[in-house]
Amino acid sequence: MTIATYTRAENRKSYIDNKVNKGRQAIHNSAILKEAMDNFNSLEKVDEVNNVFLNIASRAMDQPMLGHDNHWANAKIQELEEVLKFMNPGTWPADQKNYLYSRMRSNVVGQSSSVLSEMELLSSLKQKGLHLDINPSLANGKNPEVKIKIENREIFVEQTELSISETEIKLKEVFRQCCRWLHDKAQTNDIIDVQINSSKLVWTVEGPLDVHGSVNKIQQSIEKLGLWPFFQVKVTPGDFKHHFRLADLSNLSDPNKPLEEGVMIVEHYGEIGRYLKENLENETVKDFLHKNTSGDIIESPIYSFYTAPAKHGLVEMKTEESYPNLASMAQERNFIRRIMSKIKLKIAEGQRHSNCPNILAIKAENWITHGFTDESDTLLEELMFNPIKNSVNKIFETEKIENLSAVVLYEGDVRKGRVIINPYAKDQCKLLDQDMISIFS
Numbered sequence: 001m002t003i004a005t006y007t008r009a010e011n012r013k014s015y016i017d018n019k020v021n022k023g024r025q026a027i028h029n030s031a032i033l034k035e036a037m038d039n040f041n042s043l044e045k046v047d048e049v050n051n052v053f054l055n056i057a058s059r060a061m062d063q064p065m066l067g068h069d070n071h072w073a074n075a076k077i078q079e080l081e082e083v084l085k086f087m088n089p090g091t092w093p094a095d096q097k098n099y100l101y102s103r104m105r106s107n108v109v110g111q112s113s114s115v116l117s118e119m120e121l122l123s124s125l126k127q128k129g130l131h132l133d134i135n136p137s138l139a140n141g142k143n144p145e146v147k148i149k150i151e152n153r154e155i156f157v158e159q160t161e162l163s164i165s166e167t168e169i170k171l172k173e174v175f176r177q178c179c180r181w182l183h184d185k186a187q188t189n190d191i192i193d194v195q196i197n198s199s200k201l202v203w204t205v206e207g208p209l210d211v212h213g214s215v216n217k218i219q220q221s222i223e224k225l226g227l228w229p230f231f232q233v234k235v236t237p238g239d240f241k242h243h244f245r246l247a248d249l250s251n252l253s254d255p256n257k258p259l260e261e262g263v264m265i266v267e268h269y270g271e272i273g274r275y276l277k278e279n280l281e282n283e284t285v286k287d288f289l290h291k292n293t294s295g296d297i298i299e300s301p302i303y304s305f306y307t308a309p310a311k312h313g314l315v316e317m318k319t320e321e322s323y324p325n326l327a328s329m330a331q332e333r334n335f336i337r338r339i340m341s342k343i344k345l346k347i348a349e350g351q352r353h354s355n356c357p358n359i360l361a362i363k364a365e366n367w368i369t370h371g372f373t374d375e376s377d378t379l380l381e382e383l384m385f386n387p388i389k390n391s392v393n394k395i396f397e398t399e400k401i402e403n404l405s406a407v408v409l410y411e412g413d414v415r416k417g418r419v420i421i422n423p424y425a426k427d428q429c430k431l432l433d434q435d436m437i438s439i440f441s
């Protein structure tokens with residue numbers, strides 16, 4: 001999911017302070033995590049929060065709203081504290097501990113998230129009851145993330161993740177520009193949350209997103225549909241009634257006829273339909289139903305939105321995840337290419353033991369939006385995962401790397417990942433059935 005936010009400069013410090021304070025409250029009882037993050041002191045003066053640990057911690061203190069609860073964030077904090085206890089960085093050499101902490105505290109995009117991925121890998125393997133050694137040293141001076149001991153065998157795992165794609169970068173730029181425009185136009189101190197159907201943005205013939213055209217389309221859609229009055233309807237925590245999902249109205253009437261022709265059944269079209277039915281005498285509602293058609297809704301990139309009271313104005317814009325759409329297809333075209341580039345890079349780095357099994361674990365986000373099944377869905381494997389598997393096997397065939405046992409691709413939990421065995425691994429580096437059962441079952 002791609003997300004961008006905007007708040008006025010004079011409110012930004014208050015917004016960051018509030019986020020940091022919530023983060024501190026969330027990790028107050030987490031001794032090692034609190035130390036590792038320096039109680040979030042280094043993030044007090046940033047203009048934008050890119051640190052995943054602060055985002056998780058602050059979310060843990062949010063009130064549940066509109067179907068988004070904070071249980072997962074609280075559970076994640078507990079999980080991270082347990083992983084840090086296992087890692088026990090207090091016993092590490094000072095330079096290694098400081099390097100870990102600096103990465104965890106970093107506000108540079110991608111740095112803290114890479115540490116989070118490594119910690120999640122350890123957490124998943126630890127839950128299997130495996131004997132783990134962290135950052136083992138190899139004869140060539142390299143240090144993979146973890147060594148697994150299964151009876152008298154040692155298996156080395158190197159973990160990495162895909163970087164942000166060009167499409168995601170462009171989507172974020174579109175959202176940033178629209179957030180600022182919407183904030184300045186709305187002139188509100190509330191939170192406005194907008195969800196965008198990225199398939200209805202402007203895409204070039206070659207595939208890349210047209211940033212300027214997409215910004216214009218979002219802005220023009222808000223103006224054409226006359227959504228400004230609806231941005232004034234505020235929700236309260238747990239209130240779904242005013243979560244306006246425009247997409248629900250796409251079949252209310254004939255695409256070329258006003259929405260008002262379907263007014264007798266509008267209440268059956270989600271939360272927004274019920275709100276419109278209850279406010280049919282409101283002039284804003286009358287105007288909205290009279291001048292807009294289902295065709296206008298179908299063409300609009302605005303999927304849903306809501307407004308909630310806040311201490312300072314903030315606009316957030318994010319993608320509505322669905323497949324297939326133009327955004328997902330654009331990313332699908334280079335998803336395999338990015339995976340192949342990552343594998344080739346890791347092969348060249350040589351972070352493998354010469355006579356033991358070595359696994360390369362690659363974390364890739366949003367598989368479904370790239371057009372591929374995630375690790376928990378076996379039904380669509382033949383249709384959706386085989387293109388990746390075939391491409392990885394071509395690398396195995398071309399490179400013939402003897403000390404790379406397998407590549408595992410996953411999104412959330414490495415234990416449920418898709419394992420692609422390297423048939424060219426020499427005997428000492430091959431994974432046994434027992435290894436597969438112990439790690440991935």
